[in-house]
Structure formats: C-alpha cells, structure tokens
Amino acid sequence: MRSRSEEDYLKAIYSLSIKGSSTSTNEIAKALTMKASSVTDMLKKLADKKWVNYIKYKGVTLTKEGKQIALQIIRKHRLWETFLVTNLNFKWDEVHDIAEQLEHIDSIELINRLDKHLGFPKFDPHGDPIPDKNGKIQDLRKSQPLSDLKKGDKGIIIGVVDGTSIFLRYLDNEGLNLGTEIYVEEIFDFDFSYKLKINNKFLTVSERVSKNLLIQF
Amino acid sequence: MRSRSEEDYLKAIYSLSIKGSSTSTNEIAKALTMKASSVTDMLKKLADKKWVNYIKYKGVTLTKEGKQIALQIIRKHRLWETFLVTNLNFKWDEVHDIAEQLEHIDSIELINRLDKHLGFPKFDPHGDPIPDKNGKIQDLRKSQPLSDLKKGDKGIIIGVVDGTSIFLRYLDNEGLNLGTEIYVEEIFDFDFSYKLKINNKFLTVSERVSKNLLIQF
DNA sequence: AAACTAATTTAGACTAGACTAAAAAAAAGT
C-alpha cells in the first residue's frame, strides 16, 4: 500500500520531470513546500520500493512503475475535477483543493465507474488531458503559449499553464474560456502585452497572462 | 483541524453510545480493532479538544460539539454511499469501504452540493437515515427487528442491523430488498426460523437473519 | 470484607514523516 505522502512525492516528481527527465531534491522540496532533507529521506524510501531511480547527488527519475502510479493519481485528480465541475456545478477555480484530497481515494473500481459516468472525458475543466485506465495520455493537440504567437496569428484557447484560482478567476472575468477563439490584433513592444480580438471585441492582456494561456495550433 | 484517526474515534463513540449514553474503552478498542491502551491515549486527546467527556475508568460520552462532528461524518458517509449506488451503479454491499474513505474528505461545500445533486435523500441504500447539514436526523419511522414480529404480522423491510457484505448479498439473493412487504406465515419454535410470504411466494429465514432485518411498524 | 478477575491506565518503545543544524559534495567564479 502507498501512503498519501508517497503519492504526493510521486506526483510531484512526475510533474517536475516533464521537461528534462530528471529532477532535483530542491525542486521537489519547493514543489511540496518541504525541506530538502525531508525529500532526501523520502527518495530513499521510494527507491527501496523501486518507484524511483535515485542516485545520491545526481537527481531522481521515476521508474516505469512509479510513472504508472503517478499517472493513475493524475487520472483520479482530473476525473474528480471534471465531476465537480460538470456534475456538482463548481467553478473551475474552486476544484483543485478538493481534488487534491479525492485523488488519494483508493479504489480502481470507483474511478473506472466515475470515468464511465462522466462519459470517458479526454480533458479536465482546465484543458489538461486525462490519462486512461492504462495510464495512456492521448493528447494529439499541440499547444503553445499565447506569448509565442505573432501579430495576425489566431488560435483557440485550450489550456492554462498555471491553474491557480486567482488566475482562473481573472480569465472567467475577462471571458477567456477554454474553446474561445482569439486573434492577435497587436503586440505592444514596450511591455509585451497582447491586444486580442475575441468575438469582435478587443481585450488587452499582460505579458504574464500571455505566458499562461495555451493556444492550439 | 481533525485527523482521520480522531474522526474514526468520534464516529465509533457515537455509534456505541446509541443505546446507553456512555461507552467504554474496551468497546471502542473492539470497534476500531485497536488496543485498549491506544484508546485511552486518544480519549485524553479528544477530551483536551472538548469533543468528549472522559473520566478515567468511568467511560466516555460525546460533548455537543463531538456529537455534531460525528453526525457530519455519518452524513458524509451516507451521502457518498447513496451517490455510489444511485449514480455509479454500485451494489449496496460494495460501497462501505469506499465511503469509509470518502467520509473524511474535508469540504462542507462539496457535501452540500452532493446532497443537492442527489435530491436531498433522507435515507441511504441500507435504509439508514441521513443527517441534514445541521446534523438533524428526522427519521419518523419506527422499526423493530423481524424477530419481534408474531405469526400473522406483516410489515415492510426498511433497514438492516448489520450491514456487512455477506449478509447484504444474501438478502439480494433471496429478494429481500428495502421496501419489500413481508407477512409472517409461521414461526418455527425449534429454531426460531421465520417462514415469510413475499409476493405470494414462501421463504424461510433463520433466527440470525430475523434479528438483522428491520421492519417498519 | 478479602480475594480474585476483568477492565483500564501508565510507562516505555516503535514507525512514519516531518524538522534543524552541521557536514559533505557539486557547481560556479576567479
């Protein structure tokens, strides 16, 4: 059996390993708001259980089994988020903390039935892909941050980089929902803000926002 | 904040206090499959938090606050069981262990929305009443075990005393569902088994079963 | 009421998972 703590570590290592396959003690500590020494301790335990490849001072990667576990936790997290938004009418900025708890509920049968109940969704409310029961993520869509677009480009909002509540509420407020089509009317060189055209209305967003919005291409 | 362990204790004390307002260290230990010494430790902690009235060697009762907490956990447990059966098509004998986990999810908003989503049910799949958001149980139905009925009596099955899987599966098998109307055709003195008439068919159940089936009166 | 038995508590030990402070290794700067 796995403890909640172990699951949190595996998930964090998975997320941090996305770009560049190895991650470091300090990065994990930062992600979990813990001290580096605590992380070292846990990495040894996870290595004993063959869920990570860990070499002192050299960073850590997930084993095949560790990755599978991480993917199943992410699957649970995203399915529960979907449930909360589509069935219980939560807003997309309200669901993270609750899903953070629900993702640790231990029942494969439960999660598969939830998946079926929701109609086997492929994406969660934030546009993130949901792994299937085998841990496969089949996201054929390619995306880039809005900040990579040039004047005159257009695209559809399909996700966010940073899913914190404040940012999501801002997006709601400005009408920047998933699926919204945007057109880059202008980029202002002095602060790299973007003037967008959305449904024939204009809206200017900061550089910060442009880096957090994912656009399909 | 409350730990999972603390919640388990409060729930156990609540259940054991139903008949006779005080319960004992040993009873709690048995209910939670723990050692009496562990229970003593925890009772002190719960008393410090003012959730129980505890006097050494004299047994324990819940305070008003402790009782409210216990009722909220039971509310969560029963609402989740209802969700699992009515929305995810679990059988009534499959939901207990999962609900045992879900009952500890900490979000009042979540549980109130779940309640609404389910249409504010008053009873769970086992016929047990669901406390409302204020902890009120308004179960106006009176029930007695089948074993209290006499020859010629009739009534409706509205609950079970012991909700273990094996017993529930037996009931399913024999067609003894909640809401089923039964008529006591005969009681056999030699083993106190009950011959019932259900939808014009006859079925004999053991004394054990007769003590576990609750009949409305 | 003394003696026995059962229930309960105390005392001390263990584990998981966190921490702090100090030591060691790696990386970066000169």
Added chain:
DNA sequence: ACTTTTTTTTAGTCTAGTCTAAATTAGTTT
C-alpha cells in the same frame, strides 16, 4: 586550480498514533 557558493545529505530531534507489558482500579465472588 583554488576558493566560494549552492545543493544535497547525514545526524539527531520531534510528534502523532500505534503497540506491549506492567501496574492500577473496578467489579464480582465467596
């Protein structure tokens, strides 16, 4: 290549929640 800084690990401590074994209290029997 040597020194300094940063990162990581080690060593030792703490807390929550469990345990065993021994001691104490309560309840029961004679």
